[in-house]
Amino acid sequence: MELFEHQPDPHANLLPYDGTVNYYGKILSVEEATNFFEKLMQNAAWKNDEVMMFGKHIVTSRKIAWYADAEMDYTYSQIKKTATVWLPELLDLKNKVEELTGEKFNSCLLNLYHDGSEGLGYHSDSEGDITKNSAIASLSLGAARKFVFKHKTTKERLEFILGNGSLLLMKGETQRHWLHSLPPSKKIHSPRINLTFRSRNPTN
Ligand SMILES: O=C(O)CCC(=O)C(=O)O
Ligand SMILES: [Fe+2]
Numbered sequence: 001m002e003l004f005e006h007q008p009d010p011h012a013n014l015l016p017y018d019g020t021v022n023y024y025g026k027i028l029s030v031e032e033a034t035n036f037f038e039k040l041m042q043n044a045a046w047k048n049d050e051v052m053m054f055g056k057h058i059v060t061s062r063k064i065a066w067y068a069d070a071e072m073d074y075t076y077s078q079i080k081k082t083a084t085v086w087l088p089e090l091l092d093l094k095n096k097v098e099e100l101t102g103e104k105f106n107s108c109l110l111n112l113y114h115d116g117s118e119g120l121g122y123h124s125d126s127e128g129d130i131t132k133n134s135a136i137a138s139l140s141l142g143a144a145r146k147f148v149f150k151h152k153t154t155k156e157r158l159e160f161i162l163g164n165g166s167l168l169l170m171k172g173e174t175q176r177h178w179l180h181s182l183p184p185s186k187k188i189h190s191p192r193i194n195l196t197f198r199s200r201n202p203t204n
Contacts, residue, residue, distance in 0.1 A: 010100075010169075014158065018151065019174030024100060027139070028165035037141040037164075039089045040193055044110055062118045068107035068200070090195070093139060097197055101169050103135040105197035113145070116188025119181070122150060125198065126175035134199035135171035140164065142192040150179045162194075 007025050014021040028036065046063040067086050086094070090108060098104055113119065125136055138147075140162040147168070149158045162168060170180075182194075 014160070015149065015174065015178065016156070016158075018177035019170070020172040021149070021174060022101075022169040022171075023160070024167040024169065026163065026165040027096065027100060027167045028141075030164065033141050033165035036089060036093060037193055040087075040110065040141070040195075041112070041191075043087055043089065044112075045084050046110075046112055060118075061114070062120070063112040063114075065110040065112075066107065067110070093195065094197060097137045097139060097167060100167065101135065101137055103137065103169070103171075103199075105135075105137065105199055107198050107200050109196045109198065111194045111196075113143075113182070113192045113194070115191060116143075116145075116185035119145075119184035122148075122179040122181040124152075124175040124179050125170075125196070129201045130175075131199040131201050133172055133176070135169055136175070137197040138162070138168045138170070139195045139197070140166050140168075140192060141194075143188050143190040145188065145192055146183055146185065148181050148183060150181070152177055152179060 008023050010022045010024045012022070014023055026033075044065040046065050049060040049062055049064045051058050051060065065084070067084055067090055070085070086108075094105060094108065111120065126132070142164060144161050144163040147160045147162045149160075150156070160168070
């Protein structure tokens with residue numbers, strides 16, 4: 001595999017306070033990332049996301065797919081979802097991410113942004129059955145996109161670029177104190193897949 005010259009220090013905390021975010025840089029070669037992107041594009045159980053916004057039921061153009069250790073239902077954005085059992089390529093990525101981060105994950109949300117017109121508004125991933133203060137690992141494939149953190153009370157903002165094959169880890173109190181978003185951009189004309197590996201409490 002090609003190696004990357006300027007690997008960041010994954011132990012450095014990118015947040016100034018109230019949480020921990022570690023950036024591992026590119027953990028896949030361009031070839032590997034392209035390969036995973038194509039496989040997931042083809043094989044993942046993509047469907048349009050449904051969310052509740054201002055009391056309205058909205059179907060987004062962004063697509064999502066949920067995977068978990070066993071088939072179970074859970075709630076995300078106030079709507080019940082059903083997860084599917086792991087694809088082999090997702091298990092490969094999960095193993096790699098667990099090995100690098102030293103964390104364990106039992107589910108994964110995939111997001112497919114067809115181009116820069118699709119993004120994700122400010123939110124934190126702490127709702128429902130997500131294990132409190134558990135780590136969330138975010139692996140990006142395809143188009144590089146801006147990723148923004150905003151503190152819930154100080155409103156301090158921090159921006160990062162998440163490139164093809166890169167890994168970001170959010171842990172500790174991050175979700176409690178910080179929101180994050182993927183802003184839309186007119187400059188991006190190609191797709192991106194993001195995988196967030198998570199820990200959920202098995203409630204059913
Ligand atoms: O696409 C991304 O980088 C962010 C995804 C995200 O925040 C989420 O799925 O909760
Ligand atoms: Fe999120």
